[in-house]
Amino acid sequence: MQWLFRGFLLFALLAANPALVRADGGPACELPPDLTTPTDPLPNVAAALRTKNGLDILALGSGSTVGDSSGAGAAALSYRAPGASYPYRMVESLRALRPSGHFQLTVKGGRDMTAELMLPILQEELSARHYDLVLWQTGTVEAVRGLRPDGLRELLQDGVDAAAKANVDLVLIDPQFSRFLRANIDVSPYETVLQQMTGNPDVTLFHRFDLTQLWVGSGEIDLERAGREQRDRTIVLLNSCLGEALARYVLAGAGEP
Amino acid sequence: MPTYPADPTCARMDLIRHSAARDLRVDFFRGLALWWIYTDHIPGNVLGDFSLRNFAMCDATEVFVLLAGYGAGLSYGLGLGRNGYISTAADVMKRAWTLYVAHIFLFVLFTAQVTYSATSLNRLNYLSETRLDVLGDDPYRSMLEALLLRFQPSLLNILPLYVVLLVFFAATIWLLRWPRLLFGFSLAIYTLARLTGLNLDSWDAGGWFFNPLAWQFLFIIGALLACAPMRPPKRAWLLDVGAATFLVLGVVVTLVIEPYPHRLEWVSNSPLWLLVVEDKTSLHPHRLISILSLTWLCVRLIRFDAAWLRSRWAAPLVLVGQNSLPVFCSGIVIGFIARLGLEYDDSAWMEGAINLFGAVGMLAVGALAAWYRAKGRAKPPRAMPTVASALLPVNVQPDTG
Numbered sequence: 001m002q003w004l005f006r007g008f009l010l011f012a013l014l015a016a017n018p019a020l021v022r023a024d025g026g027p028a029c030e031l032p033p034d035l036t037t038p039t040d041p042l043p044n045v046a047a048a049l050r051t052k053n054g055l056d057i058l059a060l061g062s063g064s065t066v067g068d069s070s071g072a073g074a075a076a077l078s079y080r081a082p083g084a085s086y087p088y089r090m091v092e093s094l095r096a097l098r099p100s101g102h103f104q105l106t107v108k109g110g111r112d113m114t115a116e117l118m119l120p121i122l123q124e125e126l127s128a129r130h131y132d133l134v135l136w137q138t139g140t141v142e143a144v145r146g147l148r149p150d151g152l153r154e155l156l157q158d159g160v161d162a163a164a165k166a167n168v169d170l171v172l173i174d175p176q177f178s179r180f181l182r183a184n185i186d187v188s189p190y191e192t193v194l195q196q197m198t199g200n201p202d203v204t205l206f207h208r209f210d211l212t213q214l215w216v217g218s219g220e221i222d223l224e225r226a227g228r229e230q231r232d233r234t235i236v237l238l239n240s241c242l243g244e245a246l247a248r249y250v251l252a253g254a255g256e257p
Numbered sequence: 258m259p260t261y262p263a264d265p266t267c268a269r270m271d272l273i274r275h276s277a278a279r280d281l282r283v284d285f286f287r288g289l290a291l292w293w294i295y296t297d298h299i300p301g302n303v304l305g306d307f308s309l310r311n312f313a314m315c316d317a318t319e320v321f322v323l324l325a326g327y328g329a330g331l332s333y334g335l336g337l338g339r340n341g342y343i344s345t346a347a348d349v350m351k352r353a354w355t356l357y358v359a360h361i362f363l364f365v366l367f368t369a370q371v372t373y374s375a376t377s378l379n380r381l382n383y384l385s386e387t388r389l390d391v392l393g394d395d396p397y398r399s400m401l402e403a404l405l406l407r408f409q410p411s412l413l414n415i416l417p418l419y420v421v422l423l424v425f426f427a428a429t430i431w432l433l434r435w436p437r438l439l440f441g442f443s444l445a446i447y448t449l450a451r452l453t454g455l456n457l458d459s460w461d462a463g464g465w466f467f468n469p470l471a472w473q474f475l476f477i478i479g480a481l482l483a484c485a486p487m488r489p490p491k492r493a494w495l496l497d498v499g500a501a502t503f504l505v506l507g508v509v510v511t512l513v514i515e516p517y518p519h520r521l522e523w524v525s526n527s528p529l530w531l532l533v534v535e536d537k538t539s540l541h542p543h544r545l546i547s548i549l550s551l552t553w554l555c556v557r558l559i560r561f562d563a564a565w566l567r568s569r570w571a572a573p574l575v576l577v578g579q580n581s582l583p584v585f586c587s588g589i590v591i592g593f594i595a596r597l598g599l600e601y602d603d604s605a606w607m608e609g610a611i612n613l614f615g616a617v618g619m620l621a622v623g624a625l626a627a628w629y630r631a632k633g634r635a636k637p638p639r640a641m642p643t644v645a646s647a648l649l650p651v652n653v654q655p656d657t658g
Contacts, residue, residue, distance in 0.1 A: 039522075063385070111385075114463075144388070144411070145462040146538035148454055153534075179300030180386045184411060186310075188515045192533045195525040210518055224300065225600055228379045 029220045029241040035211045036245050038204040042169040042253030048132035049254050054102030055094070058125055058168075059087035060118050061137030063111040064176055067239075084236065087135060089243020090250070097247055098256075106131075114141045115155040122159050126166040133250065134163055137173035137208075139190040143181070149189040156193065160200045169253070170203045171246075177213035179224055206249055208242065215241065272627035273576055280331075281566040281575055282559055287324045288578030293317035295588040295615050298412055299595045303608050314507040314535065318415065319548035321581075322472055325419060326479020329426055334433050334484035346427040353423035356582065360416035363586045364403055367413060368392065370593055378597075387411045391461045402460040409459065409466060412589055418467040421457070422476045425469065429477075436485035439477060447474035450539055464538070471539040475548065482552075497557060500550035506532070507547050573620050580626040587622040591615050 048055050059065055067085030091105045108121050115138045122136065136159060142152050156172070163170040174194050175187055191209065198205050215221040221241060226234040275281075293308040294317045310316035329349070337345045368389060375383035384390040387410045392399045402408035406417040432439035449455055450471040456464030490496060510532055514520045524533055535541035565571055577584050595611035 144386070146466040146536070147463050148536050148538060149534050150536070151454065178382070178386075180382070183300040183302065183305055184298055184386075186537055188521070189534050189536060192521060192525045192530065195522050196530060198522070199526045207518060223382070225603065231379060 028237060029215055029244075030218060031211075031241075031245050031248060032214070035207050035214070036248040036252065038171070038206075038249055038253040039198065040202075040204055040253075041255060042133070042171070042204065042250065043202060044167055044169040045133050045250055046254035049098075049101070049256070052102070053100060054104070055132045055250075056104045056130065057087070057091070057106070057133045057135065058122075058131045059105060059107045059109075059135040059137070060122055060125075061109045061135070061173065062113045062141050064140075065135075065137045065173075066107055066109050066111065068111045084239055086239045086242035086246065089240045090135075090246040091243075092240075093244045093247035094250065097251060109137075112141055114145075114147065115139070115152055115159070119155050119159055123162050126162050126168065130166070131168050134168050134170050135173055135206075135246070136170060139187075139194055140175040140181075143175060143185045143187050143190045149193045152190060153193045153196065156197050157200075160197055160203055164200070164202065168202075171206050171249070171253075172197055172203065173206045174209045177209050177216060179216075204253065206246060211242070211245055212238070272624055272631060273572060274579055274627075275567070280561060281571075282555065282561065282563075283324055283327055284575045284578035285566055285571055286320055286555070286578070287328075287581055288574030288576070290317040290320035290324070291577055291581055291584050291588060291619065292574065292616070294321070294415075294585070295592055295619065296612065298589075298592050299599065299611065299615075301599050301603060302595070302611070304612055310511070312508050312511060313504060313551065314510060314547040315544045315551070316537075318467070318537070319475060319540075319544060320551075321415065322418070322422070322475050323479040323548055323552065325422070326426075326476035327483045328479075329423065329476070330433075330480030330483030333426075333430060334480055337430060337433055342431045346430055349423055349427035349430060353420050353427065356416055356420045356423065359582055359586055360406075360413070360420065361404065363416065363589060364410070364413055366586075367410065367589060367593070370590060371410075374593070374597060388461060399460075405460075407458060407460040411466075412592075414466040415585070418465070418469055418472055421469040422473055425473050426476065426480065433480070433484050436481050440481060443474050443477040446470055447540070451542075454539070456539070466538060468539045475540060475545060478549070493557070496553055500553045503546055503550045504554070507543075573616075576627060577619055577623040580623040580630075583626045584619045584623045588615065588619055591618045 045055060065085055065087060067083070067088075085107070087105055087107055091103045094101065094103050106125070108125065109118055118136070118138060122134070125131070126134075138156070139152065141147075142149075160170060172194050174191060175181060181187060187209070194205055197203050212221070215238075216224075221234060221238050223231070223234050223238065290309075293310075296302055296304040297308050297310060297317060299305060308317065309320070329352075333345050333349050336348075340348075367387075371383050371387050371389055372392070375381060375389075384393065389410050391408065399408050406420065409417055429439060429442070432442065447470070450468055454464075455470055456468040457470070459465050514524050514533060521533065524530060532543075535543045537544065559566075566575065591614065595615055598607055598611045598614075601607075
């Protein structure tokens, strides 16, 4: 019965928002190759796909990763979509792009979580079991709170070291673009730090800021300008587009077409 | 034309304060900083792409704090010899109290504005971006923390900094008699804050967004420039070249490197990375050198008595700069309304309208504040002054900027 309900929901969603899928079945948003291809290959991902035809993925991040963009205390407004944030969408896209593959996802983190709080989780997860790929979304909370970029660099370096020890590819994910962030927060020092981490082997940076800025610029996905009624649908669209972009990024990193 | 006898109560009230000693450059640039603070803080405002932060490693905050220090130095430092330490420090504390009350009022106003807009427009991001979601998490505690200045929503972090800087100034103002000692003391605290990350504690984050232990250095430099001006160096051209070079470097970093991900990536992974990492919280040396270079060149290029500072073109910014507290507070509130406008419609017309709205609004608030002050000055005294009161030291007009 539940699948019927889900199917109906999906149908209603698609019918209500034709922008979600294009006529040719491709993604609803622009995915330029330079933003969906890592600058360096992802060797551990490639090896896992080759040997076990699957990936064990850990996604670690703040609100957008765990699907909690709520402002607590305003329960009527809160948007919690724990099973629908972009890492889940990425796995859905991976399954669509590689139907025979086995993809396992673990999502950790929480709203307002800094890299300092996430680092122990990362270390614990990596020592507890083997992952092939870690997505680490961070930097936003640091930038909003004005924490020192130097401090972020040290924490990320510890995370990078832990990932290297565990033979796992690390994909860092930078803040999501918003006009508010651009106007009020100086993101560039934090971007620089994230960028610097890519100097380590098996560490790449997924440019979420540039990608989401592109979508805002073209008017495809613009959360800040979405009207009250379109808001939830826009969040769904954003998550699925980011998921699609990440799936392509991961497969491109593994040398897959 | 009939002429009327001069009557102080009927005299035309000049909204802009002029005097032989008043440095209108300070008022002008403070006004400009306030305007930049307005344009910069509205997400998606095109004018925000043309403010100082787009061309230099510092922004309006540095201008504001340096000139706040300069203003405090002028208003209180010069009266120190006349009125003594206790009286002067008390005046500074009174000013800090005024700023504190203004901050609390602005906090309530801004919170009401943002939370109402967020709930009625279903825009949760307003709460998380301004960090007012904390208020929803723990409303009772956050009231207390706001009063203790340990809870500072975004955009409401400059006034708490100003309050603490004035309290710090009240405590250290007696050191103004030994400017080098004060400078050294302030530099030592700055260095300590930079090296250890020492900061005042905040409730919902690691520390204050503007670390007062670092920013006090810029404030004290401002105060020292007012009270203990340096002798002009023998080889001023060397400083000219150094300052200009640093500013050009700032233009390269902010205009040529940072906006382009590939260049930023290249620079970040090269030995030049030191150029592109800086933090605002603890006033990174790049930011400090940048504002001091700008100040030096402004002093060199713009004469104290430059005629254009008294022209009608400069008048709006001078007026705004002379009434910076009410203008700053209203700018925050008007800025949020402007943001709502831009989110409703982001056409060029709306861009023009919100900036005009902000300019007129801030100017009106500045003019009103100036009018009240001028009215107060023009009022005849209630009691006839006595010889004794005439001999009392004239209270230094507190700097209301």
